[in-house]
Amino acid sequence: MIGPALIVLFGLGTPLAASQTPSVPPSDRYAATARLIREEGLRSEKAFAMLADLVRTAGPRLPGSPVAAKAVDHVQSVMKDLGLETWLEPTRVQHWVRGEESAKIIAGAGERETDLTISALGGSGPTPASGISARVIEVASFEELERRKDEVRGSIVFFNRPMDRTLIEPFRAYGEAAPFRAQGPSRAARLGAAAALVRSLTFRLDDFPHTGMVDYDPAVPKIPSAAISTEDAEVLSSRLKTRPDLSVRLRLGCANLEPVMTANVVGQIRGTEKPDEVVLLGGHLDSWDLAVGAHDDGAGCIQAVEALRLILKSGIKPRRTIRAVMFMNEEFGSSGGRDYAADPRRKAEKHIVAMESDRGGYGPLYAAVGGSPEARRKFAAFEPLFQELGLSGIRPGGGGSDVGPIIAAGAVPMGFVPASAAYFDVHHSGHDILDNVHPRELEMGAIIFALLAVIAAEEGI
Amino acid sequence: MIGPALIVLFGLGTPLAASQTPSVPPSDRYAATARLIREEGLRSEKAFAMLADLVRTAGPRLPGSPVAAKAVDHVQSVMKDLGLETWLEPTRVQHWVRGEESAKIIAGAGERETDLTISALGGSGPTPASGISARVIEVASFEELERRKDEVRGSIVFFNRPMDRTLIEPFRAYGEAAPFRAQGPSRAARLGAAAALVRSLTFRLDDFPHTGMVDYDPAVPKIPSAAISTEDAEVLSSRLKTRPDLSVRLRLGCANLEPVMTANVVGQIRGTEKPDEVVLLGGHLDSWDLAVGAHDDGAGCIQAVEALRLILKSGIKPRRTIRAVMFMNEEFGSSGGRDYAADPRRKAEKHIVAMESDRGGYGPLYAAVGGSPEARRKFAAFEPLFQELGLSGIRPGGGGSDVGPIIAAGAVPMGFVPASAAYFDVHHSGHDILDNVHPRELEMGAIIFALLAVIAAEEGI
Numbered sequence: 075m076i077g078p079a080l081i082v083l084f085g086l087g088t089p090l091a092a093s094q095t096p097s098v099p100p101s102d103r104y105a106a107t108a109r110l111i112r113e114e115g116l117r118s119e120k121a122f123a124m125l126a127d128l129v130r131t132a133g134p135r136l137p138g139s140p141v142a143a144k145a146v147d148h149v150q151s152v153m154k155d156l157g158l159e160t161w162l163e164p165t166r167v168q169h170w171v172r173g174e175e176s177a178k179i180i181a182g183a184g185e186r187e188t189d190l191t192i193s194a195l196g197g198s199g200p201t202p203a204s205g206i207s208a209r210v211i212e213v214a215s216f217e218e219l220e221r222r223k224d225e226v227r228g229s230i231v232f233f234n235r236p237m238d239r240t241l242i243e244p245f246r247a248y249g250e251a252a253p254f255r256a257q258g259p260s261r262a263a264r265l266g267a268a269a270a271l272v273r274s275l276t277f278r279l280d281d282f283p284h285t286g287m288v289d290y291d292p293a294v295p296k297i298p299s300a301a302i303s304t305e306d307a308e309v310l311s312s313r314l315k316t317r318p319d320l321s322v323r324l325r326l327g328c329a330n331l332e333p334v335m336t337a338n339v340v341g342q343i344r345g346t347e348k349p350d351e352v353v354l355l356g357g358h359l360d361s362w363d364l365a366v367g368a369h370d371d372g373a374g375c376i377q378a379v380e381a382l383r384l385i386l387k388s389g390i391k392p393r394r395t396i397r398a399v400m401f402m403n404e405e406f407g408s409s410g411g412r413d414y415a416a417d418p419r420r421k422a423e424k425h426i427v428a429m430e431s432d433r434g435g436y437g438p439l440y441a442a443v444g445g446s447p448e449a450r451r452k453f454a455a456f457e458p459l460f461q462e463l464g465l466s467g468i469r470p471g472g473g474g475s476d477v478g479p480i481i482a483a484g485a486v487p488m489g490f491v492p493a494s495a496a497y498f499d500v501h502h503s504g505h506d507i508l509d510n511v512h513p514r515e516l517e518m519g520a521i522i523f524a525l526l527a528v529i530a531a532e533e534g535i
Numbered sequence: 536m537i538g539p540a541l542i543v544l545f546g547l548g549t550p551l552a553a554s555q556t557p558s559v560p561p562s563d564r565y566a567a568t569a570r571l572i573r574e575e576g577l578r579s580e581k582a583f584a585m586l587a588d589l590v591r592t593a594g595p596r597l598p599g600s601p602v603a604a605k606a607v608d609h610v611q612s613v614m615k616d617l618g619l620e621t622w623l624e625p626t627r628v629q630h631w632v633r634g635e636e637s638a639k640i641i642a643g644a645g646e647r648e649t650d651l652t653i654s655a656l657g658g659s660g661p662t663p664a665s666g667i668s669a670r671v672i673e674v675a676s677f678e679e680l681e682r683r684k685d686e687v688r689g690s691i692v693f694f695n696r697p698m699d700r701t702l703i704e705p706f707r708a709y710g711e712a713a714p715f716r717a718q719g720p721s722r723a724a725r726l727g728a729a730a731a732l733v734r735s736l737t738f739r740l741d742d743f744p745h746t747g748m749v750d751y752d753p754a755v756p757k758i759p760s761a762a763i764s765t766e767d768a769e770v771l772s773s774r775l776k777t778r779p780d781l782s783v784r785l786r787l788g789c790a791n792l793e794p795v796m797t798a799n800v801v802g803q804i805r806g807t808e809k810p811d812e813v814v815l816l817g818g819h820l821d822s823w824d825l826a827v828g829a830h831d832d833g834a835g836c837i838q839a840v841e842a843l844r845l846i847l848k849s850g851i852k853p854r855r856t857i858r859a860v861m862f863m864n865e866e867f868g869s870s871g872g873r874d875y876a877a878d879p880r881r882k883a884e885k886h887i888v889a890m891e892s893d894r895g896g897y898g899p900l901y902a903a904v905g906g907s908p909e910a911r912r913k914f915a916a917f918e919p920l921f922q923e924l925g926l927s928g929i930r931p932g933g934g935g936s937d938v939g940p941i942i943a944a945g946a947v948p949m950g951f952v953p954a955s956a957a958y959f960d961v962h963h964s965g966h967d968i969l970d971n972v973h974p975r976e977l978e979m980g981a982i983i984f985a986l987l988a989v990i991a992a993e994e995g996i
Contacts, residue, residue, distance in 0.1 A: 113701040239975075240574040242925040277975065437956050439900070440927070464703040466901070466927030493954060495898050495975040514700075514738065514956040 100455035104532075108459045108525055110388040115521040121380040122513035124152065125372050125435070129508050134363035137403040138169030138334035145359050146337050149375065149400050153341030156383050158398075162337035165413040167403040169334045170196055172363055173327020175300065177271070179313060180207060180321045190310060192300040193283035193364060194328040195255060195272065196406060197290055201298045205325035206230065206269045212314050216253075216261060227266035230322055232314075233258045234273045234307050237498065244277070244494045245433070248501075251275050252286075259299040260291035269324050270299040273307040276498045281305045284503040285362050287406055298326045338410045342397035343382060345531060351394040353530045354428040354485065355381055355523050356411075356476050358404035365506040369497065373435025373516055375400045381523035388524075392531035394426065401476040404432070411476030415483060427530040428485035429523060430474030434500070436492035437515040438522050442471030445486035449535050453488075456529055463521060465490070486535050490522045561916035565993075569920045569986055571849040576982040582841040583974035585613065586896070589837060590827035590969055598821040598864040599630030599795035606820050607798050610836065610861050614802035617844050619859075623798035626874040628864040630795045631657055633824055634788020638732070638761065640774060641668060641782045651771060653761040654744035654825060655789040656716060656733065657867060658751055662759045666786035667691065667730045673775050677714075677722060688727035691783055693775075694719045695734045695768050698959065705738070705955045706894070709962075712736050713747070720760040721752035730785050731760040734768040737959045742766045745964040746823050748867055759787045799871045803858035804843060806992065812855040814991045815889040815946065816842055816984050817872075817937050819865030826967040830958065834896025834977055836861045842984035849985075853992035855887065862937040865893070869936045876940030888991040889946035890984060891935030895961070897953035898976040899983050903932030906947035910996050914949075917990055924982060926951070947996050951983045 115121075132145035146162065153160040177190040212232040213219045219231065233254035237247040252275060259270040274284035283301040290296045302310065313320055339359065345351060357374025361367020378398035385396060401410035414420075441460045443453040450470060457468045472487030481487050492515070500506040576582075593606035607623065614621040638651040673693040674680045680692065694715035698708040713736060720731040735745035744762040751757045763771065774781055800820065806812060818835025822828020839859035846857060862871035875881075902921045904914040911931060918929045933948030942948050953976070961967040 112703070116701045116703075119700075239580075240577045242573070242577075242923070437954050462703070493898050495979070496973050512957050518956070 101458040104456065104459055104525070104529060107388055107390060107528060108463065111384045111521055111524045112463060114387050115384050115517045116514065119513040119517050120383060121376050121517045121520045122511065124380060125368060125376040125511060125516065126508055128372050128376060129366035129368050133366040135359060135361040135367055136170065136363045137167035137360040137406050138336060142360055142402070143336060146339055149339045149359060149379070152379060153339070157386065158341035158382060159344055160339070160341040162339055163414060163417050164335055165338055165402050165410045166333050166335050167409055168197070168406040169331040170406065171329055171331060173200065173329065175326050175328070177300065177322055177324045179310065180323055182317055182320065188309065190306040190322065191281050191283055191303040192271065193285045194326045195259070195285055195299040195301055196287040197296070197330065198288060198299045198326060198328050199296050199330060200328055201269065201324055201326045205323045206298065207321055207323040208268050209319060210310065210314060210322050212311055219261060219265070223265045226262060228268050230269045230271060230324060231262035231267045232271045232310060234311055236273060237275055237277055239277045244498050248275055248498055255286050255301070256289040259288050259297055260294050263294040263297045267297055269297050271302045272299065274301045274304050276304060276501070276503070278499050279304045279308065282503045282505055284501060285364060286502045298324060300324065300326060336402050338402050338414050339400040340397060341379065341382060342395055343385060343392060345394040346391050347393040349395050350423050351534070352423050352425045353394055353396045353527050354399060354425055354477065354480060355397065355527060356399045356401055356428070356430045357432060358402070358410065358476055359400040360402050360405050362405060362502045364502065364504045366508065367506055368508045368511050369434040369500050369506050370502065371404065371432045373511060374431035377431045377435065377516065377520040377523050380520035381527060384520060384524040385528060390528055392528060394531040394534065396527045396531050404476055408475045412479050415479030425480050425483065425485040426535045427488050428477035428480045429472065429489040429526060430477040431489060431519055431523065432474050433492055433494055434497040435511045435516040435519060436494060436497065438465055438490040438492050438518050440466045440491055441468045441522055441526060442489045442491055443468055443486070444470060444472040444488065449486045452533070452535070459525060460522070465522070488526050488530065490519060492519060562919040565917065565920055565986070565990060568849055568851060568989055569924065572845045572982055572985045573924060575848050576845050576978045577975065580974040580978050581844060582837050582978045582981045583972065585841060586829060586833050586837040586972060586977065587969055589833050590829055594827040595824035596820060596822040596828055597631065597824045598628035598867050599797060603821055603863070604797060607800055610800045610820060610840070613840060614800070618847065619802035619843060620805055621800070621802040623800055624875060624878050624880070625796055626799055626863050626871045627794050627796050628870055629658070629867040630792040631867065632790055632792060634661065634790065636761065636787050636789070638783055638785045640771065641784055643778055643781065649770065651767040651783065652742050652744055652764040653732065654746045655787045656720070656746055656760040656762055657748040658757070658791065659749060659760045659787060659789050660757050661790055662730065662785055662787045666784045667759060668782055668784040669729050670780060670782050671771065671775060673772055680722060680726070684726045687723060689729050691730045691732055691785060692719070692723035692728045693732045693771060695772050697734060698736055698738055700738045705959050709736055709959055716747050716762070717750040720749050720758055721755050724755040724758045728758055730758050732763045733760065735762045735765050737765060737962070737964070739960050740765045740769070743964045743966055745962060746825060747963045759785060761785065761787060797863050799863050799875050800861040801858060802840065802843065803856055804846060804853060806855040807852050808854040810856050811884050812995070813884050813886045814855060814857045814988050815860060815886055815938065815941060816858070816988060817860045817862055817889070817891045818893060819863070819871065819937055820861040821864050821866050823866060823963045825963065825965045827969065828967055829969045829972050830895040830961050830967050831963065832865065832893045834972060835892035838892045838896070838977065838981040838984050841981035842988060845981060845985040846989055851989055853989060855992040855995065857988045857992050865937055872937030873940050876944060886941050886944065886946040887996045888949050889938035889941045890933065890950040890987065891938040892950060892980055892984065893935050894953050894955055895958040896972045896977040896980060897955060897958065899926055899951040899953050899979050901927045901952055902929045902983055902987060903950045903952055904929055904947070905931055905933040905949065910947045913994070913996070920986060921983070926983070949987050949991065951980060953980060
């Protein structure tokens with residue numbers, strides 16, 4: 075059923091379902107709704123205010139932490155205040171804590187010790203309290219690691235592979251360099267390494283380490299592992315050129331504690347005609363601990379909540395259910411996304427569309443629709459609406475780690491792709507603060523989410 | 536003639552003009568060049584380093600000021616160091632200087648005086664040293680000004696028209712509100728106003744005034760005029776609601792001095808076959824004085840210079856001349872652009888293409904080609920190159936205030952359109968600093984400039 079927005083458009087006195095007016099071009103049917111959503115969104119910029127509230131109430135939201143639990147409560151109360159139907163769904167998460175940490179180049183003859191800026195990688199265990207002091211073996215590839223395997227035993231392996239700045243797509247550059255963080259420590263441990271240092275995954279040369287999860291191989295020791303800032307990666311590499319036998323002392327106080335039961339937060343507008351058909355909007359509520367996770371992924375969570383607020387405000391009573399899910403534990407393996415898909419409640423539901431925003435709260439470049447050619451063709455008819463919102467149009471795409479299992483179960487992936495030139499400046503680092511999010515850019519993502527959701531909920535797939 | 540870049544592409548031992556190989560798809564002919572330009576640009580990010588040099592050497596560059604003169608010398612020496620042919624062309628500019636300035640709401644009974652954050656508008660004359668103390672008449676439109684014309688004599692007219700945040704296109708919102716800054720003061724003066732305050736042109740609510748030029752009508756007194764920060768516009772408006780007769784004391788120490796002879800800075804790569812046919816890349820070297828003009832328009836100037844550096848570095852020896860012009864005095868009426876077009880040197884030249892970057896150094900969204908349908912069709916064949924650089928494609932557009940006269944004389948407008956959600960946050964204000972420019976986004980503009988210029992210089996129009 076269409077609310078007041080489309081009544082204005084058609085000038086009718088009674089509600090009229092969009093699908094009952096085949097003579098109107100498809101995109102025209104939603105022109106007035108798109109306008110209401112845009113005007114309310116851009117005028118109020120509520121997404122930014124909500125994000126500010128979230129990160130001030132619940133800053134660094136490591137899975138299993140008390141702050142993450144506070145974020146669950148906070149977001150659920152925001153959803154309640156908006157008038158959404160809301161509940162929690164359980165998920166068990168890895169509970170990792172950071173401790174004191176430091177690294178320094180041990181002085182050679184006539185030298186002073188040099189501090190290195192590092193941060194433990196997620197999942198890393200601690201060093202002994204006195205630290206690990208060992209020779210550093212620098213490698214830029216797994217091939218180089220294999221070539222130098224005879225030197226690795228007892229050493230600190232230093233993966234110094236920069237993200238390739240010459241690539242246009244930052245996520246591709248990240249994808250090429252991320253295996254050294256995710257798999258590097260266990261590859262080094264297999265050869266007997268005592269610890270691992272990994273160059274931070276960013277295009278910038280600065281003194282901020284970028285952390286992230288290690289995908290430890292259970293078959294080998296989980297050696298202590300840390301990200302080193304790009305500036306100090308350069309320092310260390312340069313010192314190794316003149317003194318190849320130099321040693322580093324690494325101290326990490328991090329630890330893996332017992333897993334914790336926590337929750338995904340769900341809020342929804344129930345569909346008026348087909349309530350068991352669900353259009354899902356998602357973000358992940360957990361974050362890294364080096365800042366407040368404003369872009370990653372406070373932005374995505376808040377865009378989903380704001381999209382629902384915009385839909386309510388526009389007066390739409392969607393035919394199908396539109397649901398926002400704040401997934402827990404994306405940063406430690408996406409158990410929230412898997413548990414959501416596996417929850418018994420899903421048996422009585424059919425997710426027709428799943429969207430996720432987890433590429434930063436930057437200005438959207440284009441809307442994305444994946445799935446079958448038919449789904450893409452159906453949405454192509456609505457492209458002018460997105461072009462009027464300043465996007466280049468609709469392109470194939472969508473998906474994400476938390477909605478992956480729901481998409482695997484048949485939901486059509488949708489979403490939008492934001493500008494990402496600056497994303498890896500902040501990703502998993504101390505730079506991921508509210509000041510680096512722009513209110514208007516953030517809001518545009520919520521607006522695109524809202525419009526995609528309304529169309530999907532009204533039209534079906 | 537095509538340099539080493541395309542020799543690599545074609546695998547030939549001798550240079551080969553692109554236009555001699557009709558069997559190769561047009562965009563393929565430049566694929567290797569595009570790659571060289573992209574790789575050198577993104578790897579080095581020299582545009583940002585050059586911009587940092589410029590704004591540190593010559594910060595706020597008001598036309599006619601000693602700092603602007605220093606900028607002329609600096610940019611010319613950068614061009615010389617790159618090996619460009621370079622010279623200056625004279626232009627006469629308005630020389631306006633800011634002085635001490637302040638404004639306060641004069642206390643009513645039992646109140647304290649309230650300071651207002653203001654900055655004189657460009658071209659404004661001073662108040663008497665004791666200031667102008669007068670009642671404030673707030674209006675949101677010229678119609679409202681006319682309705683209240685009987686109250687205006689001797690007053691301070693306060694134009695409080697916000698930029699419309701609900702519009703998708705920030706330049707449209709600016710265009711709708713800018714007449715209150717440009718024409719408002721003279722419209723008020725015609726009715727006998729003593730001074731004018733104009734709400735700053737930004738979507739943000741903050742305490743930074745945004746200045747800009749007043750287009751004073753010579754037929755009426757040039758009344759003192761200042762921009763007021765958006766926060767203080769709200770304060771003043773709210774105070775006027777409870778005390779409609781309140782007065783403000785405005786003190787401006789600005790002055791218009793004698794015009795100054797200064798220069799546009801020109802640097803070029805001379806064409807090998809048709810040196811008198813010119814592809815022009817432009818930005819304006821002058822800026823406002825409230826910050827260093829990093830986005831407006833240090834960014835555009837440096838993108839033009841960096842584009843020429845990238846072309847040199849890629850080994851291209853272009854058939855036609857590719858020229859960068861740093862125009863002077865855009866902010867006070869674009870005399871530099873007009874004098875460039877009218878310079879006698881132009882008689883021996885034909886400008887086939889003119890591009891200008893003056894919308895901030897943000898990430899380019901699409902390339903723009905204007906002019907005849909034939910010109911647009913010709914460039915459409917090269918669209919895949921721009922899509923590979925992450926742009927949505929080529930759309931109609933181009934132009935700008937400095938290249939306007941050259942386009943009027945027959946040059947085809949081209950360029951690119953950057954993301955602009957944040958542009959009016961910084962425009963003409965204290966926020967226009969280097970920290971608000973992103974190195975990768977800035978560089979992408981230079982890369983697009985370079986590729987458009989190479990294609991235009993090789994292919995003609």
